[in-house]
Amino acid sequence: MKDNRRQKISFQASWLKNVGLACFAGLLAAACTSPTDSPPPSTSEVPAQTPAQTSTQPAQTTPVKAAPANVPPAAGQRPASTPKCEISYAKINDPNPPTNIRSSPEVKPNNIVGKVENGRVVFVQSEKNGWLQIEEPIKGWVSKTVTETECSEKTQSITIPANRNSTTISGRFIGTGTHKYTLKANQGQTLTVTSLKGAFPTIYGPDGKRLGGDPNIANSPPWTGKLPATGEYSLVVESNFKGYDYQFSVQLK
Numbered sequence: 001m002k003d004n005r006r007q008k009i010s011f012q013a014s015w016l017k018n019v020g021l022a023c024f025a026g027l028l029a030a031a032c033t034s035p036t037d038s039p040p041p042s043t044s045e046v047p048a049q050t051p052a053q054t055s056t057q058p059a060q061t062t063p064v065k066a067a068p069a070n071v072p073p074a075a076g077q078r079p080a081s082t083p084k085c086e087i088s089y090a091k092i093n094d095p096n097p098p099t100n101i102r103s104s105p106e107v108k109p110n111n112i113v114g115k116v117e118n119g120r121v122v123f124v125q126s127e128k129n130g131w132l133q134i135e136e137p138i139k140g141w142v143s144k145t146v147t148e149t150e151c152s153e154k155t156q157s158i159t160i161p162a163n164r165n166s167t168t169i170s171g172r173f174i175g176t177g178t179h180k181y182t183l184k185a186n187q188g189q190t191l192t193v194t195s196l197k198g199a200f201p202t203i204y205g206p207d208g209k210r211l212g213g214d215p216n217i218a219n220s221p222p223w224t225g226k227l228p229a230t231g232e233y234s235l236v237v238e239s240n241f242k243g244y245d246y247q248f249s250v251q252l253k
Contacts, residue, residue, distance in 0.1 A: 088152035089175025089243070090132055092120045092142070101140035105131035114138035121175050121243070124149075150243075152177035157184075158235070158250055166251035168196070173239035173246075181235045183250065185227050190253045194222040198246025199237055206231025 092099050098115040105128050114137070116122065122134040122142065131141045132149075150172050158181050160167050171179055181201070185191060193203060199215035203223060212223040215238060227233070237246055 084153065084155040085151040086153040087124055087127070087149050088177065090122055090124050090134075090142070090144075090147040090149045091174050091243075092116050092118050092122065092146065093148050094118055094146040099142060099146050101134070101138050101142055103140055105129055105133070105141045113140045116142070121241070122147075123175070148174060150174045150177075151179070154179045155182070156180070157182050160250070160252055165253050166192075166249055168247065168249045169235075170247045171237065171245070173237075173243035175239070175243050176241050177239050177243075179237045181237075181250075183233045183235065183252070185230070185233055185252055187227055187230045189227050190224065191227055191233070192222055192224045192249075192251040192253075193235065194249045194251075195220055196247040196249060198244050198248075199239075201235040201237045201248055204234040204236065205229065206233065 097118045099118075100112045101114040101116060103111045103113050116137060120137070122132075123136055125133045125135055127133070127144070128141075130144050132144050132147060133141055152173070152175060154171075154177075156179070158167065158169065160183075169181060173179070183191075191203075193201060193213065195201075200213050200217065200220040200223075202213040202215060203211045203225075205211050205227075206229055211225060211233075213235070214220060235248075235250070
C-alpha cells in the first residue's frame with residue numbers, strides 16, 4: 001500500500017515538473033517573439049497589444065469619428081461665393097510693334113507664324129504660362145505682356161462704406177461681355193443709380209424682374225425707386241464687340 005502511494009506521488013511530481021517546464025518554455029517563447037512577426041494592424045482599427053505587453057487589462061479601443069461629408073451651412077448662413085471673371089478678348093498693345101504670333105507658347109527660333117498690329121482686338125481661346133492662345137487673324141500664341149485684358153464676364157458684389165450711403169463703380173470692356181454687380185438691400189429703401197460714363201446699367205430685382213435703366217439711351221437721367229422687397233438686386237452692364245469704359249454711382253438710403 002505504501003509503495004503504491006509512493007509511486008502515485010512520484011508520478012504527480014514528475015507530471016507537475018514536466019508541465020511547469022513546458023509552461024516556462026512557452027512564456028520564454030512568447031516574450032522573445034518579435035512584434036514584426038505578427039501581421040500589420042488594419043487601418044480601420046486601433047492596433048492590438050503585442051505579446052510582450054503583460055497587462056491583464058482588456059485593450060481599450062477609441063472610436064474614430066469620420067469626417068462629415070457635404071455638411072450644409074448653418075441656418076442663416078450662406079456658402080462663400082467665388083468671384084467670377086472670364087477673359088475672352090485682348091487688345092494688342094506692344095511697345096515694339098508689330099507683335100509676333102507664335103505656334104507654341106514660348107520664344108524659340110522658327111516658331112513665328114505671323115504678326116499683328118497694335119489696337120487689334122483678338123479672341124482668346126485659352127491662357128497658359130503667361131501666353132494667350134488666339135484664333136484671329138492667325139491661329140497661334142501671343143505673350144500676355146504685350147496685350148491689354150479685362151474680364152469679359154464678371155460678377156462682383158457692391159459694398160457701400162458704413163460711414164456713407166453711396167459708392168462709385170468703374171469698369172471697362174474689351175470686346176463683347178457682361179458685367180454684373182450685386183447689391184443687398186431691404187424693402188422700403190430708396191435706390192438711386194446715376195450714369196457717369198458709358199452705358200447705363202439695367203437694374204433687376206431679387207425676383208429677376210427688370211426695374212429700370214436703359215443702356216441704349218445716351219445721357220440717361222438718374223434712376224430712383226423705392227425697393228419692393230428685401231434681397232439681392234443686380235445692376236448689369238453689357239458691351240458689343242468694340243468695348244468701352246463705364247462709370248456709375250449707387251446710392252442707398
